Amino acid sequence: MTVNTSPAPTRSSLHRWWAMLPLLLGILIGALAISSVATALPAIRSELHFSDTEVLWLVDIYSLTLAATLILAARIGDAFGRKRIVLIGLAGFAVLNAIGGVATSGLVLIIVRALLGTAEAFVIAGVVATIGAHYQARQRVLAYGLWTATFGAGSALGPVVGGLLADGPGWRWLLLGAVPLAVLAVVLTVWLVPDSRAARSQAWDVPSIVMSIVALGALVYALHEALASPLVAGAVGVVAVIGLIFFVTRQRRLADPLIDVGLFAAPGFSTAISRILISSGASSASVVLISLHLQDASGMTAAEAGLMLLPQAAAIVAGGVLAPVLLRRLRSGTATMLALLLQAVGLGMLALNPAAVLVPLAFIGLGFGVAGTLAATTLFDVTTVDHAGQVGAIQEVGFALGGGLGIAVLGTIAAVVEPGGVVAAIATGAVIVLLAAAAPYLGRGRARAGRNSA
Incomplete structure (x- = not known):
């Protein structure tokens, strides 16, 4: 691929990149909120006397409200301004985390988590649409690489942070510690982030x-x-x-x-969404399965198991940053295929030896970092700026559903297959990711065979 020589950065282009700071900070706060509660659950349950059902709701309600309100949040951003909904979400982070940090009732904490999921929907919808509207070509790839790296790192580091805080100053600091970060993100957003909205007026059906x-x-x-x-x-x-x-x-x-379903007919759009679903599902499921395996089979504490997942977090960051570099040498489709192959190799290695996690988890994280970044960028490349809010919502629903679907499907396999359920589940994930990598090429082969037979 030929690369044109870029001009020296101007003040406006530098300001555009400074704008990523509060956007990424908002993504990091949300990612930590989603994942950190898992390892802190025993401490929360003990202090607030949760039942098993209440514990389940505490974990699930965040993702539930996040996914349910993403499309609505994107439409509000298209109509009234994407910067505005980012600010609403970040302000919600600050207020709600402060309330949750001093909650003495399990019901109050569950309600706070539900509202935090909605606040996260506003932040994510605003961030992804802002990137889609204000960054072009390779800048957009880099911006989404930073987004993917931040979200992936926050999600992987969350269990470590949750375990360390629960064992140290207490689980409440998971919420209270997010308050000053959210306030800082609000100030920086007002100062640095440009606003945008859809060019045409928005209908409300x-x-x-x-x-x-x-x-x-x-x-x-x-x-x-x-x-x-x-x-x-x-x-x-x-x-x-x-x-x-x-x-x-x-x-x-x-x-x-509300959502133009014709977007899925755009060349490469449906393929990119399917790759987001599968790659994020494999990454999320591997974290859960290996974390449980290390604690059940090796007797590790939650914090120790979380630390073992750090290679995947670091690799996701590296993959997000590496994605735009790969495009200097490879086509986007080729780079995405290679990233998925790397993810499949990592899963295969885990299936052969679930106790040896360092290199396999690094491969899985690196593959997700690259594949997730390039697939997300493709969604915006094949659509228009006016669709940025809708595309951002579809993308985030894809990541959320991919993670949930991966955990549900592979987790079910791990639970019902005895013995060796974890191995069977991870091996199944490897096959699915491998098929996702090969699918476009298999489709072309069938199309050529059809033309030849005709």
């Missing part, structure tokens, strides 16, 4: 908004409950499918849909 929340919320809930309550999860899953069918059908009829 209430049935579409309600059904998007119901369908996505039901789908994420079904994924999270697949192991604990399969019958309930199945019933809720049916509601989700019916809701999604109604939503898609309605969007096709509307002149100004």
Whole structure:
């Protein structure tokens, strides 16, 4: 690939990159909030006297409300300004974390976590749409690489932070420590981040908004409950499918849909979404499965197991930064395929020896960092700036559903296959990622065979 010589950075271009600081800080706060609670659960349960059901809700409610409100948050950003919804989300982080940090009731903490998920939806929708609107070509790849690296690192470091704080100053500092970070992010956002919104006026179709929340919320809930309550999860899953069918059908009829489902017909869009689903699913599932394996089989504490996951966190950061560098030598599709192959190799190595985690987890993280960055960038490259809010919401739903689906499917395999459930689950993940890497090339081969036979 030929690369043009870039001019010296101007003041405006430098200001554009400074704007990434508060955006990435917002992403980091949210990623830590999602993942850090897992290792702090025993301490939280002991102090607030949670039942098993309440513990489950404490973990799941954040992702549930995040996924359910992403599309609505993106539409609000398109209509009233993406910078504005980032500020709303960050202010919500500051206030809600302060309330949760002093909560003495389990119900209050669950409600706080639910509202934090909604605040995170506003932040993510605003950040990804801002990147899509203000960065072009290779700058966009680098911006999304930094986004992927930050989110991935926060998600992987969360269990470490949660374990260390729970064993040290206390679990409340998971929330209280986020308050000054959120305030700092608000100040920097006001100062540095440019605003943008969709060029055309936005319609507000209430049935579409309600059904998007119901369908996505039901789908994420079904994924999270697949192991604990399969019958309930199945019933809720049916509601989700019916809701999604109604939503898609309605969007096709509307002149100004909440989500333009025609985006999925854009060249490469559906392929990129499928790769986001699979790569994020493999990465999330490997963290959960290996963490549990290290604690159950090796007797490690939560903090010790979290520290063993650090190679994956570091590799995700490296992958996000490496993605734009690879594009100097390789086409985006080729680089993404190689990243998925690397992820499949890492999963295969784990399946052969789940106790040797250093190199395999590094491969999985590096593959996800590169593949996630390039796939997310492709979504914006094949669409227009006016679709930035919608594309950002679709992308984030893809990452959220991918993680939930990966954990649900591979976690189910690990639970029902005895003995060697973890090995079987990880090996299955390796095969799925390998097929995702090869799918575009297999499709081209079938198309050529069809032309030859004709």
